[in-house]
Amino acid sequence: MDGGGVEAAMDGGGVEAATTAAWMARHRGMYERATRHPFTVSIRDGTVDLSAFRRWLCCRQSDGSDMEIILGGLASLSDELSWFKKEAEKWSVNLAEVSPLKSNTEYCRFLQSFSEPEISYVVAITTLWIIETVYQDSFAFCIEEGNKTPPELLGTCQRWGSPEFKQYCQSLQRIADRCLAEASADAARSAEEAFLRVLELEIGFWDMSSSRS
Numbered sequence: 001m002d003g004g005g006v007e008a009a010m011d012g013g014g015v016e017a018a019t020t021a022a023w024m025a026r027h028r029g030m031y032e033r034a035t036r037h038p039f040t041v042s043i044r045d046g047t048v049d050l051s052a053f054r055r056w057l058c059c060r061q062s063d064g065s066d067m068e069i070i071l072g073g074l075a076s077l078s079d080e081l082s083w084f085k086k087e088a089e090k091w092s093v094n095l096a097e098v099s100p101l102k103s104n105t106e107y108c109r110f111l112q113s114f115s116e117p118e119i120s121y122v123v124a125i126t127t128l129w130i131i132e133t134v135y136q137d138s139f140a141f142c143i144e145e146g147n148k149t150p151p152e153l154l155g156t157c158q159r160w161g162s163p164e165f166k167q168y169c170q171s172l173q174r175i176a177d178r179c180l181a182e183a184s185a186d187a188a189r190s191a192e193e194a195f196l197r198v199l200e201l202e203i204g205f206w207d208m209s210s211s212r213s
Helices: 019-026 028-035 038-045 050-060 066-071 075-090 102-115 121-142 151-161 163-181 185-208
Strands: none
Touching (some): 028 185, 038 121, 121 151, 121 185, 163 185
16 A cells, blocks of 8 residues: 555545545556456457456356355345356356356455454445446446447446446445545545455456466
């Protein structure tokens, strides 16, 4: 994390408005690594190896029940899990035979930590916002004017790249900023750490599309 950290945004014990935008600017390099990854760029350019897309489906949706238990209370993410299962069937990916890779395991462990009672709401809502925003920004890029996205992948890109999903992400961002404006320095610092951790984990997920490690 940069030396100034969250403290630079503090004012009288709270965090100024639009904290999330300040984080995205301060950590722009990592954010762009997560949202303009070679994997999603290759989808937009029409050069994606479809076997890499199948591998990404395997990585994103393990067959264990832990993630369903943790995220099942959030309707949008529960629906997301169901979508991945349907896509896996469509692409002939047998989830029962998938062994989670390192990044998959690390992401599951990170999400499992949110079942702990000491996790604050501001950290949880910040995490949900950035998880969804990385997907929205990444896949919206794939359907921008001039894209060469393969027709069979347009449904995936439109799912997260749609204007409606962007509005949902913007709503989450407003909630996160409102909570951060009232958060203590420690809570805001933990939320920014979660923000960065999600970016690291999402980059790892994209990386797994072309790697078996």
